Amino acid sequence: MNKQTYDITIIGGGPAGIYAAYYARLRKLNVALIESLPKLGGQPETLYAQKNIYDMPGYSKISGTDVSNKLIEQLHNLKCDEYLETSVTGLTQEGDIWKVSTNKETIYSSAIIIAIGNGSFKPRKLTFDYDKALEKSNLSYFVNDMEEYRDKDLAVAGGGDSAVDWAIHLNDLTKHTAIIHRRNRYRAMETSVDELNNSTVEQLNPYIIKDVQFNADDKSKIDVTLKMIKSDDIKVITVDKLLVNYGFMSDSKILRDWNIELEGPFIKVSQELETNLPNVFAIGDIVTYPGKLQLLATAFAEAPMAVTKALRNIYPGRDYFAHSTSLFEK
Numbered sequence: 001m002n003k004q005t006y007d008i009t010i011i012g013g014g015p016a017g018i019y020a021a022y023y024a025r026l027r028k029l030n031v032a033l034i035e036s037l038p039k040l041g042g043q044p045e046t047l048y049a050q051k052n053i054y055d056m057p058g059y060s061k062i063s064g065t066d067v068s069n070k071l072i073e074q075l076h077n078l079k080c081d082e083y084l085e086t087s088v089t090g091l092t093q094e095g096d097i098w099k100v101s102t103n104k105e106t107i108y109s110s111a112i113i114i115a116i117g118n119g120s121f122k123p124r125k126l127t128f129d130y131d132k133a134l135e136k137s138n139l140s141y142f143v144n145d146m147e148e149y150r151d152k153d154l155a156v157a158g159g160g161d162s163a164v165d166w167a168i169h170l171n172d173l174t175k176h177t178a179i180i181h182r183r184n185r186y187r188a189m190e191t192s193v194d195e196l197n198n199s200t201v202e203q204l205n206p207y208i209i210k211d212v213q214f215n216a217d218d219k220s221k222i223d224v225t226l227k228m229i230k231s232d233d234i235k236v237i238t239v240d241k242l243l244v245n246y247g248f249m250s251d252s253k254i255l256r257d258w259n260i261e262l263e264g265p266f267i268k269v270s271q272e273l274e275t276n277l278p279n280v281f282a283i284g285d286i287v288t289y290p291g292k293l294q295l296l297a298t299a300f301a302e303a304p305m306a307v308t309k310a311l312r313n314i315y316p317g318r319d320y321f322a323h324s325t326s327l328f329e330k
Contacts, residue, residue, distance in 0.1 A: 003106075003108055004108065005097055005108040005109060005110060006030050006031060006032045006081070006107065006108065006109040006110070007024070007029040007030045007031065007109070007110050007111065007310075007311075007314055008020075008024050008029055008030075008031050008032075008109060008110070008111045008112070008113060008307065008310055009031075009032040009033075009034065009098070009100055009107055009109035009111070009112050009113070010024070010031065010032070010033045010034065010112075010113045010115055011034050011088050011100075011112065011113070011114050011115065011116060012034070012035065012042070012114065012115035012116040012117060012284070012286075013033055013034070013035030013037070013039075013040040013041065013042060013082075013084075014040075014041065014042020014043055014044070014115060014116075014117045014284065015042055015044060015067060015068070015071055015284075015296055015299060015300070016042075016115040016117070016283045016284030016285075016299035016300070016302065016303055017033060017035070017042070017113070017115035017116075017284070018033070018040055018041075018042075018068075018071040018072060018074075018075050019071060019074075019075075019299070019300055019303045020113050020115055020283060020303035020304075020306060020307055021033045021075055021080050022071070022074050022075045022077075022078060023303055023304045023307050024080075024307045024310075024311075025075075025078035025079070025080050026078065027307060027308075027311055029307070029311065029314075031080035031081065032080065032081045032083060032107055032109065033075075033080050033081070033082050033083065034083045034086050034088060034100070034102065034107070035082070035083070035084050035085075035086065036085065036086065036087045036088075037084070037085070038084055038085050039084065040068065040071075040072050040075075040082070040084070041064075041065075041068030041071075041072070042068070042117055043064075043117055043118065044064030044065070044067045044068050045064055045065060045067075045068035051063065051064055051143065051162070051165060051166060051169065052165065052169060053067060053296070054165075054189070054191070054192070055189075055295055055296060055297060056296055056297075057296075057297055057300070067296070083102065083104070083105075083107070085104075086102045086103060086104050087102060087103045088100055088101070088102050088254070089101045089102060089103060090257075090258075091112065091258045091280075093277075093278075094108075096110065096279075097109065097110060098110070098111070098112050098279070098280070100112070110279060110310075110314045111279040111280070111281065111310035111313065111314055112277075112279065112280045112281065113281045113282070113283060113303075113306050113307070113310065114255075114260075114267065114275070114280070114281070114282040114283075114286060115282070115283050115284045115286070115299075115303075116284075116286050117284055117285045117286060118248050118285055118286070123141035123142065123244070123246070123247075123248055124244075124246035124247050124248060125141065125244070125246075126139075126209060126212065126244060128210070128211065130211070130212050130213070131213070131214065134212060134214070134222060134242075137220075138214075138221070138222045138239075138240065138241055138242060139212065139222070139241075139242050139244070140241065140242070140243050140244070141243075141244050141245075142245075143166065143170075143243065146169075146170065146173060147173075148241070149170045149173050149174050149241055149243075150173045150174070151173070151174065151175050152174050152175060152239075152240035152241050153174065153175055153176045153221075153238070153239040153240045153241070154170060154174045154176070154177045154178070154239060154240065154241045154242075154243065155177075155178045155179075155180055155204075155224055155237060155239045155241070155242050155243070156170070156177065156178070156179045156180070156242075156243045156245060157179075157180045157181075157209055157242065157243070157244045157245065157246065158179075158180075158181065158244065158245035158246050158247075159179075159181035159182065159183060159185075159186045159187050159188070160186070160187045160188055160245065160247060161187070161188045161189055161192065162245040162247075163179060163181070163188070163243075163245035164179070164186055164188035164189075164192045164193065164196050165188070165192055166243060166245060167179040167196060167199075167201050168192065168195050168196055168199055168201065170243075171199055171200060171201050176202070177200075177201045177202070178201065178202040178203070178204050178237065178239070179196070179201055179202070179203055179204065180204045180205075180207050180208075180209060180224075180226060181203070181204070181205045181206065181207070182205075182206050182207065182208045182229055183205065183206050183229075184205050184206050204226060204235070204237075206228065206229040207226040207227060207228055207229065207235065208226065208227055208229065209224060209225070209226060209244075210225045210226065210227045210234075211223075211224075211225035212224050212225070212242060213225075215238055220240070221238050221239065221240055222238070222239060222240075222242060223236050223237070223238050224236065224237050224238075224239060224242055255267060258277075259276075259277070260275050260276065260277060260280070260282075261275065261276040263288050264288070266286060266287060266288035267282040267286050267287050267288070268287075268288060268289070269281070269282050269287045269288070269289055270289070271289070272305060272306070272309040273287065273302055273305055273306040273309065274309065279310060279313055279314070281306040281309065281310060282306075283299060283302035283303055283305075283306050284299040284302065285299070287302070
């Protein structure tokens with residue numbers, strides 16, 4: 001072959017993909033890292049840049065941007081070929097080699113690791129029709145700049161980790177913060193719920209949002225109409241900002257096109273992170289297996305497992321039992 005063939009091509013430049021690339025370079029493999037966005041970092045950088053993450057090993061709390069920056073810095077110590085603003089359009093096998101077609105060029109690789117997180121993720125939006133002009137000023141689905149909420153009246157909608165954490169975090173900046181959830185119990189980490197209960201955040205439970213409109217008297221504010229679950233009780237609150245955290249939807253269509261076995265929207269993998277395709281592995285939030293937890297800590301464990309299994313398959317005669325202290329010397 002005249003074309004270069006990588007040992008491993010990693011699809012997805014979020015935390016799992018970056019760490020897999022670093023660990024593969026640590027094992028002296030030739031690595032390509034493909035990311036559809038203009039920069040590495042994935043969801044922590046794109047969606048949770050200023051949000052504190054509390055389940056990152058070694059840190060009591062760390063922002064999404066800092067997680068991404070530290071992983072990128074670690075990767076750049078060893079360097080790999082990075083293909084940014086590059087989308088994978090096809091995955092086909094040619095003998096023992098995988099042909100990875102992209103919107104820019106074709107990449108060839110002995111093994112593939114899919115680390116696309118939630119895929120082409122989009123926020124779950126309000127289910128009713130509303131004036132889209134609200135999204136330019138008052139309604140958001142993730143936080144770009146925390147300063148936008150300083151001294152504002154804020155309502156946060158949702159009951160998961162993201163909604164609860166943002167309500168707590170932004171409450172230090174806002175004039176008043178309320179959280180709206182359809183249940184009396186939250187789906188967030190217990191320590192976060194305890195912190196919420198001990199905070200000044202107003203809890204509006206169990207309510208759902210039925211309507212959002214610009215306030216008739218002050219167009220800089222919005223009226224949020226709430227309906228209590230299993231009741232005709234209606235409540236209208238007026239706020240400056242509404243932050244909706246209902247989670248995200250992913251598009252797994254491209255995975256079906258690659259003939260990868262799925263379980264719902266997730267890739268089904270073995271104990272060693274193998275898919276149903278030879279030498280194609282998957283790690284991080286996109287995978288499912290018995291006992292799977294969608295945590296950064298889990299993804300960081302899955303990355304070296306997938307890399308090691310790929311190494312064994314590609315180079316069965318190579319000694320792959322080296323300890324981390326002997327793998328890399330500056």
